Amino acid sequence: MDLELRHLRIVRAIADAGSVSKAAALLGLAQPALTAQLKRIERALGGTLFERDRHGARPTRLGELVIARARVLLPAAQELQDEAARFAHAPSPGFRIGATHGPILGGLVDRLATGRPVTTYTSWSAHELITRVELGRLDFALIGACGDSGAPAGRLPWETISVDPVFVLVSEQHPAAAEKEVELADLAHEQWAVTPCDGCFADCFAIACARAGFTPGTIYETDVSTCIHLVQVGRAVALCQATHQPAPGLVMLPLAGTPLRWRHLLGRHPSAPDAAWVLAQARQAHTDTVRRSLIYSDWLVRNTGYGTVS
Structure with a gap:
């Protein structure tokens, strides 16, 4: 993995907040997602950046070096972006x-x-x-x-x-297709089709499943059309936005209790x-x-x- 500016922002945020949980809240991420990203950053840099205990997160010697560089590089990169935007962002007709x-x-x-x-x-x-x-x-x-x-x-x-609830898509032949809503726990044995994203939704889905008493099985991460096909043929079910317009052969069902938003x-x-x-x-x-x-x-x-x- 190549080191990126967003990785330096994460390291700086943890150092400024003094803990991973506080940094996750400031960055708008779930704590497990931020912890996983920190581990990937540490692997890329070849060592541990923070010592973590119940009192918070303290930089190691390597962490202090990276934080010091980050405090120089991030403002410089932001200044470059601002100057480039002023140069390139001419008034647009649309x-x-x-x-x-x-x-x-x-x-x-x-x-x-x-x-x-x-x-x-x-x-x-x-x-x-x-x-x-x-x-x-x-x-x-x-x-x-x-x-x-x-x-x-x-x-x-x-x-x-x-702010919308997350619903689920099933095929017309699915046993729950005729219901008004479905419990997430009733889908414990299903395979799932999802579109890729780089936020914390995957972690939030895993947490919702854990609260419902199961770990999701096979997850097909693919484009929208393939997700729809997998649901239509009964190979998977899919989470969807409540505003979704189901294709032929599909039924959209609310999830009882709205476990995901x-x-x-x-x-x-x-x-x-x-x-x-x-x-x-x-x-x-x-x-x-x-x-x-x-x-x-x-x-x-x-x-x-x-x-x-x-």
Whole structure:
């Protein structure tokens, strides 16, 4: 693994916070996910960076060296990004939007494109999109995050578009297909199809399964179309956003007790055009997707605290 600036940010955050758990909260990550990343960083650097006990995390001699370098390199890299953004971010005649896979982008583009040109960029990596916005290559980043995580680390302003439950997709022949909702524990013996992401959702899913009394079995990490195919043929079930529009042969079911939540977030470059208006259009695009989902609309009648943020 090559050392990246985000790895130095993690090391600096742990040193500043004095513990991995506090740093995880500041970075908007689950503690197991941050611990795993720290171990990978330590393997790349060839030694332990922190001594950890019940009092917190203290830098080793190697850790002190890395932290000292990080405190020099990170501000220098940020200064370079700011200068590059000022140089490259000439006024745009339209909107440049990056997004991970989700239900809002199409409706947002449709709304924005009535007045100005819109260009889009998609990636499964939220980190990549955030970097592109920081560098001034995109005006906005439309991403998702686990419902219990904080805003992404960094200097971008972020706004919440919605808070949604996570549902599950099953085939029409699945034994639970006729139910109103399904317990996560009832899916203990299933195989799972998931799309890749670089946040903490995988850890949150594992924790939810543990609370339900099982460890998930085979997990197929693949693109959206392959996930759908695996569910259609009964090879797997899949977690999905509540605004998802199921393809033929699929049934979307709420998970009893809402063990998993998903937030849609909009981040922007400081000089992004008409930011407040774009946020309002993104929220309206989400509201439109909810209206098209009879299952989610019915679920919202019985469950408060979810849906589009007003």
